[in-house]
Amino acid sequence: MRFIIRDDPAAVGEYVGNYIARRINEFKPTAERKFVLGLPTGSSPIPTYKVLIRLVKEGKLSFKDVVTFNMDEYVGLPIDHKESYHTFMFEQLFSHIDIPPSQVNILDGTKKDLIAECEEYEQKIKDAGGIELFLAGIGEDGHVAFNEPGSSLASRTRIKTLAYDTILANSRFFDNDLSSVPRMALTVGVATVLEAREVVVVVTGQRKSLALRRAIEEGVNHLTTLSALQLHQHSLIVADEDATAELRVKTVKYFKSIERVQDEVEASHRELRANGNGSPNGKITSSME
Amino acid sequence: MNPRALRLALPANHVVLAGLLALEDGSLVRRDLWFDKExxxxxxxxxxxxELGQRPSTTIDLSDDIVSPGFLDIQINGAYGFDFSIFPQDDANAGKEYDSGLRMVASRIVETGVTSATLLGWHAEGPFLHHAKRGAHMPGYLLDAPDGFETFETIYGASALKHQTELGNKGVNGVAHARRSPPFVRMITVAPEIAGVIPAIEELFKRGVVCSIGHSIASSDTSLKAVQSGARLITHLFNAMPQLHHRDPSIIGLLGASPILANQKTNPDNNNNKPKSQFTYGDNTKKAQETNSEFASEAFSDVTTPPQTPIIHPVTRGAVPPFNRTLSNASIKGKFTPSVAAPPPIKLFKKPYYGIIVDGCHSHAHSVRVSTSLLLISIFAVEALGDLVGIYRTSSRMYSYYRRFNPTFSAMPMLDPHLEDGLHDWRDNRRLIKEGVKLYIEGTDTLAGSVVTLDICVRNFVQFTGCTLGEALKCVTYNPAACLGIENRKGTLRAGADADLVILDSDGYIKGTWVGGEEVWSTAK
Structure with a gap:
């Protein structure tokens, strides 16, 4: 696991945005070989999306040959509802970038047969060649996507009942009316996320610090679904200083100290590859993972 | 969302404007606006x-410029030398001439951000106005309405007052549709204290005609009654109405009306503000009572303040619904819903909108700010004395009304940002002196109107009140549209609305105007 610490959410967004852009550009996607990107909603990824938009507008990045899969969507909420994840993604990202609408995939919580919708979604991901990079955020209880505490770490895309905490937290978006908050959501499973070839997680704010500690410093536990990331071969967590508040000084110091080494390894590997000597699969591995 | 928006979507014709959008809540948000130029x-x-899986082919990046809905000017009497109030009745080609005059104004006024190329209906100012506050209206033309609504029908023509749908027929192209629509009056400025006016307001309200209070000396109670009967607007606030008096704040006082008190029946004793006291305080009082015998209140006299003040009885407490948080929150949003314990409200009270001339001369900057701070929410509409709520065609009766009752007294033909200061020929062999935005009748100090354009008003409004540009834009777009009940089509950037747009820089200067999805004016040209 790689763990990068930046000063504040904006700096985190800058890092992650540039990281994703570099991954897409190095992948050199074409119409036949598209880059498949998994995307989250929520407040954590917004700074990242802002950077991606800026890079597209500056002409340094294009989503023409990028396919996206979103993590989750509420059940029963119309697509054009102001709180739907369709709306969120459109307003925060899709309307500002050059992605063809046909390459955007979001679970449809208005379908009658929700189970079929989930199965089709898994199939669609497979057909697209699997997810190259899954970007994620986490909840205060360490959930990734809507895989709330207690979710199976082997779970796939499915219907999920929301935890009472989540319903309470979300009610602020629904005029504080608990009864109008959706009770269920469709979400990719923990295993779906882990199957991505790379997972990048954005964690910002002190409220996420306990969850981050449990995910990084403690064992794999279904009560903190993010901790399953420890089993992933190629994962990256980017946090701001606030989110590290509950970590041990030793942990923070360690990851800060190896960041420079990691950068050097990556840079030299890029150089090698540019000269045609690097590992052909484009993946950079190092002892830090 | 309006289903039309989707059905008509043909992305090949779609254009994206990427900039700061001026939204209905007065905010400026960085977002893309998609419209169909066809x-x-x-x-x-x-x-x-x-759902269609398509995105527009063209993107116009405006970077930090603002995209606002086109301005709605709800009170305009003419511009660029053309006077809406004069109809050359005896000329055989009069209709044609008049029509081309309207078109000329509509095509030129876009430089001020006003996109009312679709004329939305007449705003009839008069003739049911009070003599004492007639302003530039000829005394001989002012009328009572002895038969209430029937008198209104006689004057404006029954067809002009027939029940109105949102914007008439379902025309796709705004202009064409306006031309097809029958002539109608969309707004009437009335003085509610004139006999027969209040019952007429109720009927007009039902028919979707917006009644506006103005040129009036109505007392607080009469004003309130007018609003309870359906009046929705105040015409040029502060002008042609009694000045604010704390004991009888009259029309201006409506801005401070409490939705709780205003929803109950007014105390019958309170309907007439005649002093009940037997004391007399000398000539001053007598004079005031004589002049305005029916509507006596010292607040009615701008010049002298008689020592006798109106007697306002306390409101009966029993009828007041209990005050609670929900109630006050609800009223702030303008959606008053009584709590369960409250007695059934008599009539829903909605604070009226108001128009105000933000030229710094018809209303001092301080007064403009006072008016905005009186409100918990910004429901004001900025008006430049001038607007294109006029229509293309109208019956001869309408013309004759205008000839007869609103004769040649508007200075509005002078509304032209390119007109130089100095003496200008007017009508009846009289001349006007233009000094900046002010117009005086030659040889007098009588203000004959304002030639301020709406874009200047917007910038003034920001300066005078310290509000944001977005909030000021709301006052010339969404607010007037909502007041007229056409906010689905005009004054908004919501889906399904007409693509009448104004592009402004961050200081509020207009850089371009689009009408019906087509760029009609631009500083670049």
């Missing part, structure tokens, strides 16, 4: 993207 409509971008 149909001249704003489309629902999100639906087009997800």
């Amino acid at each position: 149909k001249g409509l704003i489309v629902d971008a999100q639906k087009t993207f997800y």
